[in-house]
Amino acid sequence: MHREVFSSIYSFNNLLSYSEKQLLHLQINSEELEYFIDILYYKDAQKRLIALLLILCKLFGIYTSFGILLNLEISHKELSRIIGSTRVTVTRILNDLKKEKIISINYKFLVIHDPLLLIEFLI
Incomplete structure (x- = not known):
């Protein structure tokens, strides 16, 4: 990963509150879960x-x-x-x-x- 991108992600991460981080994490996990359910359906x-x-x-x-x-x-x-x-x-x-x-x-x-x-x- 390029240093600038990593730095931007790190800065953005520091601006989020704990609850916002948890919500973002849950949202990402639900999207990933949906993909895995699609795969495992077969x-x-x-x-x-x-x-x-x-x-x-x-x-x-x-x-x-x-x-x-x-x-x-x-x-x-x-x-x-x-x-x-x-x-x-x-x-x-x-x-x-x-x-x-x-x-x-x-x-x-x-x-x-x-x-x-x-x-x-x-x-």
């Missing part, structure tokens, strides 16, 4: 991973001419921990999605070429 690992990828698109996605670039370096192991699966399963699912040309991985960055097709997997 029973199979493929749908949980796809739900996670769509959420990451919303949070960190950058629209390009090739699709949505996830501006986030995240390992298969980290993805597996989030969805409650194994790294091997996540790797298999991502490879299947790559074979179908729905996603690609370039320099550790994931590109989702067709998010609408991913949504169809969830229906």
